[in-house]
Amino acid sequence: MPDCKEKSILKLASTQDVNGAEAILLSFLEEGVDTLFGYPGGAIMPFYDTLFQNSDCFRHILTRHEQGAIHAAQGYARVTRKTGVCLTTSGPGATNILTGLADAYMDSTPLVIVTGQVVSSLVGTDAFQETDILTMSMAVTKWNAQITNVRDIPAVMAKAFYIANSGRPGPVLIDFPKDVFSAKFAYSYSPCTSLKTYRPNYHPAPELVDKAARWINTAQKPLLLFGQGIVLSKAEEELKMFVERTGMPAAATLLGLSALPASHPLYVGMLGMHGNYAPNLMTGETDLVVAIGMRFDDRVTGKVDTYLKQSRIIHVDIDPTELGKNMDTDLEVEADAKSFLKSILPLLSKNEYPEWIDQFKAKLEEEKKIVIDDDVFPSKGKIQMGEVIRMVSEMTSSGTVAITDVGQHQMKVARYFPLDSPRTLVTSGGLGTMGFGLPAAVGAQLGKPNETVVLFVGDGGLQMTMQELMTITQEKIPVKIVVLNNGFLGMVRQWQEMFFESRYSSTPMQSPDFVKLAGACGVEAGKVYQREDLYDALKQMLDHDGAFLLEVMVEKEENVFPMVPPGAAVTEMILGSS
Amino acid sequence: MVREYLVTTLAQDRVGLLSRVAMVFSRRGINIESLKVAESAMKGITSLSMVVHTDSKTIKQIIKQLEKQVEVLQAFAAEQPNENIQIENKLQYA
Numbered sequence: 001m002p003d004c005k006e007k008s009i010l011k012l013a014s015t016q017d018v019n020g021a022e023a024i025l026l027s028f029l030e031e032g033v034d035t036l037f038g039y040p041g042g043a044i045m046p047f048y049d050t051l052f053q054n055s056d057c058f059r060h061i062l063t064r065h066e067q068g069a070i071h072a073a074q075g076y077a078r079v080t081r082k083t084g085v086c087l088t089t090s091g092p093g094a095t096n097i098l099t100g101l102a103d104a105y106m107d108s109t110p111l112v113i114v115t116g117q118v119v120s121s122l123v124g125t126d127a128f129q130e131t132d133i134l135t136m137s138m139a140v141t142k143w144n145a146q147i148t149n150v151r152d153i154p155a156v157m158a159k160a161f162y163i164a165n166s167g168r169p170g171p172v173l174i175d176f177p178k179d180v181f182s183a184k185f186a187y188s189y190s191p192c193t194s195l196k197t198y199r200p201n202y203h204p205a206p207e208l209v210d211k212a213a214r215w216i217n218t219a220q221k222p223l224l225l226f227g228q229g230i231v232l233s234k235a236e237e238e239l240k241m242f243v244e245r246t247g248m249p250a251a252a253t254l255l256g257l258s259a260l261p262a263s264h265p266l267y268v269g270m271l272g273m274h275g276n277y278a279p280n281l282m283t284g285e286t287d288l289v290v291a292i293g294m295r296f297d298d299r300v301t302g303k304v305d306t307y308l309k310q311s312r313i314i315h316v317d318i319d320p321t322e323l324g325k326n327m328d329t330d331l332e333v334e335a336d337a338k339s340f341l342k343s344i345l346p347l348l349s350k351n352e353y354p355e356w357i358d359q360f361k362a363k364l365e366e367e368k369k370i371v372i373d374d375d376v377f378p379s380k381g382k383i384q385m386g387e388v389i390r391m392v393s394e395m396t397s398s399g400t401v402a403i404t405d406v407g408q409h410q411m412k413v414a415r416y417f418p419l420d421s422p423r424t425l426v427t428s429g430g431l432g433t434m435g436f437g438l439p440a441a442v443g444a445q446l447g448k449p450n451e452t453v454v455l456f457v458g459d460g461g462l463q464m465t466m467q468e469l470m471t472i473t474q475e476k477i478p479v480k481i482v483v484l485n486n487g488f489l490g491m492v493r494q495w496q497e498m499f500f501e502s503r504y505s506s507t508p509m510q511s512p513d514f515v516k517l518a519g520a521c522g523v524e525a526g527k528v529y530q531r532e533d534l535y536d537a538l539k540q541m542l543d544h545d546g547a548f549l550l551e552v553m554v555e556k557e558e559n560v561f562p563m564v565p566p567g568a569a570v571t572e573m574i575l576g577s578s
Numbered sequence: 579m580v581r582e583y584l585v586t587t588l589a590q591d592r593v594g595l596l597s598r599v600a601m602v603f604s605r606r607g608i609n610i611e612s613l614k615v616a617e618s619a620m621k622g623i624t625s626l627s628m629v630v631h632t633d634s635k636t637i638k639q640i641i642k643q644l645e646k647q648v649e650v651l652q653a654f655a656a657e658q659p660n661e662n663i664q665i666e667n668k669l670q671y672a
């Protein structure tokens with residue numbers, strides 16, 4: 001934003017009083033925010049008017065639904081590691097972001113949300129478009145507050161940004177009664193760097209680090225499980241050093257993907273229900289698990305009473321509520337992943353476990369033979385999701401950002417789109433929010449304007465937020481959209497096939513003509529039915545200058561394997577249905 | 579095993595504090611059987627005391643969840659003393 005400094009309200013604020021809306025914009029500038037996602041309405045109109053007058057300093061993305069705005073802010077935050085900012089009006093505007101808040105809370109995504117509220121004198125009277133968003137959002141925000149006095153804005157905004165993006169990050173919502181936007185006061189800002197009652201503990205206790213190092217140095221079959229904590233603390237380099245020094249095999253959770261290059265020789269794949277065979281099975285053989293920045297989600301542990309029973313467990317997380325919540329472990333270390341890795345590195349002895357690693361390789365071979373080869377190199381039948389995903393990954397460079405929606409295609413992307421650079425996967429993990437993908441892709445592309453952003457989305461999920469195609473056109477966002485159309489709510493259909501005797505209750509789904517729909521929204525589009533046309537179609541999409549939607553008609557009743565059946569131990573993972 | 583606990587939470591007072599604290603219990607299906615909110619001896623810090631019935635693993639998690647709330651300075655739980663222990667103590671002093 002080159003002209004921003006010149007005309008900036010920053011200047012204004014040093015000479016005269018500003019109003020509440022200006023103070024919010026000033027706090028954005030102080031916090032380095034220049035991209036906003038939102039949707040106007042009555043209660044927040046004074047803010048939008050001020051934004052209009054300062055449009056040289058900010059890029060505001062008008063989505064087509066507030067859910068789109070918050071998911072876009074999430075996509076932006078996830079790829080940049082900055083705080084995403086989202087604005088909505090009161091009442092329905094505010095309630096429309098609840099799903100995004102829940103998603104961001106689960107997946108530790110730093111967001112600051114500004115909601116408009118009815119004027120102070122009407123708060124609590126069921127006024128037009130009033131909703132008690134503070135109470136409603138309490139369970140899905142890290143912190144929230146309502147401004148009652150314009151003078152509180154700088155301190156509260158500073159606190160909001162600090163809380164959102166420190167410790168375990170998360171969403172913070174600040175509610176502004178309409179009159180606050182226009183009230184004037186003398187502005188001054190100081191960033192928040194600590195709070196009396198909120199003190200995230202970044203540094204691990206030295207005696208715990210010593211103990212962890214001793215255990216690691218003497219383990220026979222150690223296994224590293226890493227999660228998004230690595231990405232959030234920007235510890236990718238330290239993780240690599242840790243793995244290379246200790247020689248231990250490393251497995252990722254869904255949100256940990258991309259923290260260690262998939263091509264790294266010690267990377268052994270993804271954990272969990274549809275993860276890789278080897279790391280899941282080997283949790284039954286390991287004698288020491290080092291779990292860093294992950295939370296033993298039930299999709300990772302399977303039946304928890306049998307998980308890692310024979311193993312010692314070291315659990316490192318910045319959020320103490322995660323320690324001992326899902327799993328009783330042998331060493332709980334409250335620390336930020338980066339800090340932990342930095343302090344333990346000098347204490348580790350150089351090790352290698354060739355035989356132990358060979359066991360993983362053998363299991364990978366089995367998985368390849370029975371599942372992967374047919375998924376990504378099928379020679380007959382309809383197009384398979386896996387081959388589309390593999391092809392896109394082969395046709396794009398390593399900085400390419402993959403976005404997914406939720407369902408079968410999501411698991412296939414996690415499995416078959418190898419990620420070699422940090423923060424190149426954006427997916428809804430903890431909440432599994434269908435409709436997340438398209439708006440998240442918008443935000444991710446804005447966060448990484450020079451990278452190719454490819455969204456993989458199901459026919460079901462696309463229909464949840466497809467109105468954002470219009471945002472893509474209006475804002476000229478060059479995302480590539482691959483619709484993997486199987487005519488079903490695929491993941492639910494798979495469960496019906498496996499556990500409900502193929503009673504396909506409400507899962508067959510008709511779709512609009514996506515090519516025409518994209519066309520009507522000004523997005524170039526194509527459709528492909530046959531394997532022999534796939535490469536050219538993908539090439540056309542990737543070469544196109546601007547947004548492109550490619551609908552790929554895939555096998556209708558394809559399943560995702562391997563799978564840990566619900567309620568089973570992860571060591572009972574199956575490679576197929578027979 | 580379910581026991582009676584007295585949970586004390588020291589927190590910076592502000593609108594919505596009680597809701598956030600109550601939420602930690604309600605989302606785990608735990609009823610707050612009695613509640614006392616009072617100013618503490620420390621300026622600006624409120625003390626909330628709650629009596630609940632739950633097991634020791636859950637109470638540990640609840641304490642951490644309470645402390646995770648931005649306004650909360652500290653939370654701790656005391657277990658209702660077991661009668662046998664009381665008897666032992668009495669014997670000691672006898």
Ligand SMILES: Cc1ncc(C[n+]2csc(CCOP(=O)(O)OP(=O)(O)O)c2C)c(N)n1
Nearest residue numbers: 407408409432434458459460461489490491
């Ligand atoms: C908002 C929301 N509603 C319902 C679900 C349950 N659900 C999980 S996967 C899935 C099917 C997704 O179908 P589609 O988008 O076509 O993707 P596919 O599984 O076929 O790849 C459903 C309905 C969900 N995750 N999110």
